[in-house]
Amino acid sequence: MPVRTYSNWNKRASDDEEQIEPYRKYFFICEGANTETFYFEQLIDLRKQLGIHPLIDIRLMKKTEGDRNLSYPKKLIEFANQQKNNPELDFDKEHDRMIVVFDADIFERKVPGYDELIRQGEEDNILGITNPAFELFLLLHIENSWERLIKPHINEFFLPDNMGGKNSLSYRLLQQETGMNSKTNRRIGHLAAQVETAIQQEKFLNEDIHDCKGKLTCNLGKIIRMIQDDRAAI
Numbered sequence: 001m002p003v004r005t006y007s008n009w010n011k012r013a014s015d016d017e018e019q020i021e022p023y024r025k026y027f028f029i030c031e032g033a034n035t036e037t038f039y040f041e042q043l044i045d046l047r048k049q050l051g052i053h054p055l056i057d058i059r060l061m062k063k064t065e066g067d068r069n070l071s072y073p074k075k076l077i078e079f080a081n082q083q084k085n086n087p088e089l090d091f092d093k094e095h096d097r098m099i100v101v102f103d104a105d106i107f108e109r110k111v112p113g114y115d116e117l118i119r120q121g122e123e124d125n126i127l128g129i130t131n132p133a134f135e136l137f138l139l140l141h142i143e144n145s146w147e148r149l150i151k152p153h154i155n156e157f158f159l160p161d162n163m164g165g166k167n168s169l170s171y172r173l174l175q176q177e178t179g180m181n182s183k184t185n186r187r188i189g190h191l192a193a194q195v196e197t198a199i200q201q202e203k204f205l206n207e208d209i210h211d212c213k214g215k216l217t218c219n220l221g222k223i224i225r226m227i228q229d230d231r232a233a234i
Contacts, residue, residue, distance in 0.1 A: 005089070006041050006060040022057035024095045026227055028128075029061040029080050031073065031102035035134055035182045037062060038189035043224070046192055050224075053231045061089075073102045074113075077121045084124075097126055099223060104131035104212055105163055118210060129209040131217035132163055135170035135182055136205075140198035140218065141191040142177055149173050150216070151204075157216055199225050 005027070030036035040060045043050075047058055061083065080100050084091045091098070100121060107114040108131065121127045130137050136157075139145050153169060156162055162169035166183070174182055182188045191198075202221035206212055209219050 004062045006037075006044060006062055007057060008044055008047065023053075023055040024097065024230065025057040025059055025090075025092070026097050026099060027059050027061055027080075027083075027089070027091065028099045028101060029076065029083070030134075031076055032134060034184065035138075035188065036101060038182075038186045039134075039138065039192055040189075042189035042192035043195065046195075049193075050195065051228055056227065056230055058227065073100075073106070073121075074117055076100055076102055077117070077125065080125060098124070099126045099128050101128040101130075101134075101220070103133050104129050104209075104217065105133055105168075108132060108158055108163065108214070114213070115210075126223060127209060128220045128223050129212065129217060130220065131206075131212045131215065132157055133168050133170045135168065135174045136216065137198065137202075137218045137220050138182060138188065138191055139170055139174050139177070140201040140205075140221070141194040143194070143197055145177070146201045146204045149177065154216065158214060195221070195224060 028036075028040050030040065037060065040058075044058045044060060047056075052058070061080075077100050080098050083089055084093060084098065104114070118127065136150075139149060142149070150173075153173070157169050159169075161167060165171065171182060174180075174188075178188065178191075180188050199221035202218050206215040206217040207219045207222055209217065
């Protein structure tokens with residue numbers, strides 16, 4: 001199996017308790033191998049505190065071995081679609097949802113094909129996109145970060161010198177505020193406890209992934225709120 005999954009579904013106090021199957025599973029698969037993993041593992045551990053329905057399971061697909069560095073968005077979507085047929089994943093195509101998370105910064109660097117990628121990706125998946133970087137979403141977890149950190153630099157995020165990895169403005173601002181290297185420090189995931197703050201502040205950004213060229217964009221808060229609200233059919 002090329003992926004492992006992380007979940008805290010139905011942790012039982014003893015083996016005598018009845019095993020209950022989830023009504024729906026949300027699978028997250030992410031472009032990044034570290035930062036996103038640190039975050040979503042914490043989010044999964046907080047599922048009860050976040051008010052997620054007891055019959056909703058969240059699972060993080062963790063790439064392993066040769067697939068660990070699979071990051072180009074098109075390849076990531078293809079990989080996610082392939083995994084739905086993996087019997088060990090137990091993906092129910094009627095009820096379960098696959099959420100593919102990636103940055104749009106590569107398309108800001110003149111790589112063509114974004115619109116077609118979104119069209120294909122949304123045929124069978126939910127796409128979670130940050131532009132330019134996942135660290136922008138993490139910044140939103142910090143109280144008043146929109147007014148204090150993001151808005152004053154709004155015209156700087158897409159400058160060439162601010163676009164990639166540890167050179168990105170969102171990475172540097174996050175490190176400045178937390179004192180942590182988001183690429184290597186697992187404790188950065190603890191920001192998930194402030195996801196309600198992120199959901200509210202995300203509304204100041206562009207949440208339309210179909211129109212994100214040159215715009216600070218994030219729709220992960222909307223996706224997490226959708227999961228919180230998913231109880232209609234249960």
